[in-house]
Amino acid sequence: MKTYHKFFRTGLGLFLLAALLLSGCSSNEPSVFDTSVSTSEDTNVSRVPWDYRIVEGTVGDLIGSDMTVLPDNELMPNDGNYATGDKIWSLQYMDAEMTTGANQKTDVRLSSWDTIKTFKTQEEAKKDLANLKVNVTTEVDLVGVYQTKYKDQTRDFAVVELPSGNRIKQPIDDARYKELEKKKKVSVKLEEVHDFADYDSAYAKFRGWAS
Structure with missing residues (x-):
């Protein structure tokens, strides 16, 4: 009977260890916005989605499976199999860091624009934008x-x-x-x-x- 209990405790310990390791290895796809919230005694800081826009651009150099987008030479994955000189439309986003103090006054700091997706037509880009705003x-x-x-x-x-x-x-x-x-x-x-x-x-x- 003692051997059985010893075996049971050992097996349970290994099972819990395996569960912890698996949970530590698993991860979900992160949001494009860092919506984490940090707090202190006097302040509360959070990051929220702020705005989207559609920008017209031109495909520049092709670099492996990536491409540059003019006029800013931003490097993006060439998921649409674009060729140099193609007109494309980019969906860009901006987020905001909001800091609220003890007086309940909120200061907002906006990020720069960043591209998350490209489209072959402006109509396709507008469809995505309509769902996001x-x-x-x-x-x-x-x-x-x-x-x-x-x-x-x-x-x-x-x-x-x-x-x-x-x-x-x-x-x-x-x-x-x-x-x-x-x-x-x-x-x-x-x-x-x-x-x-x-x-x-x-x-x-x-x-x-x-x-």
């Missing part, structure tokens, strides 16, 4: 409205909380100030910018009032 109308929380005065001038502002959790301030006129003064929810237009490699990850940007 989506316009929606929805209700969000209205944090409040307030006024500032300087000499004889008065300015009105509204603060709303977007689905991403960040709060934004928008200037408004006197009529909208009176309309929103006692509201808790407000209808707005948003642009959802989705992660190319992880569509469920998105960042919502304010694009105007819905009414």
Whole structure:
């Protein structure tokens, strides 16, 4: 009986060790955006998808299975079997590093544009872009409205909380100030910018009032 228990404990230990090794070796395809979040006592830093665009270019030199794209001579995989001189369209993305301090103020640092995919036609590129930048109308929380005065001038502002959790301030006129003064929810237009490699990850940007 002691031998059996000893064998059982040894087998269980080997099984757990193998499971740990397998989990350490497995990996999923990383997102094009580093959406990792780091926090400290005073700050919260996250990286979110910010924008996409389509850029027209020309195939330059062919280097093995890669190609350069003019005018910037960016090196890209030649997945479309392009030839030198071909016109192509590139889908480029930009992400943003957002740092929120203890005072809830968010600083945004934008990355440079980077190419993730090329297309033979502009129409094909626009189809992908339409799925990555989506316009929606929805209700969000209205944090409040307030006024500032300087000499004889008065300015009105509204603060709303977007689905991403960040709060934004928008200037408004006197009529909208009176309309929103006692509201808790407000209808707005948003642009959802989705992660190319992880569509469920998105960042919502304010694009105007819905009414």
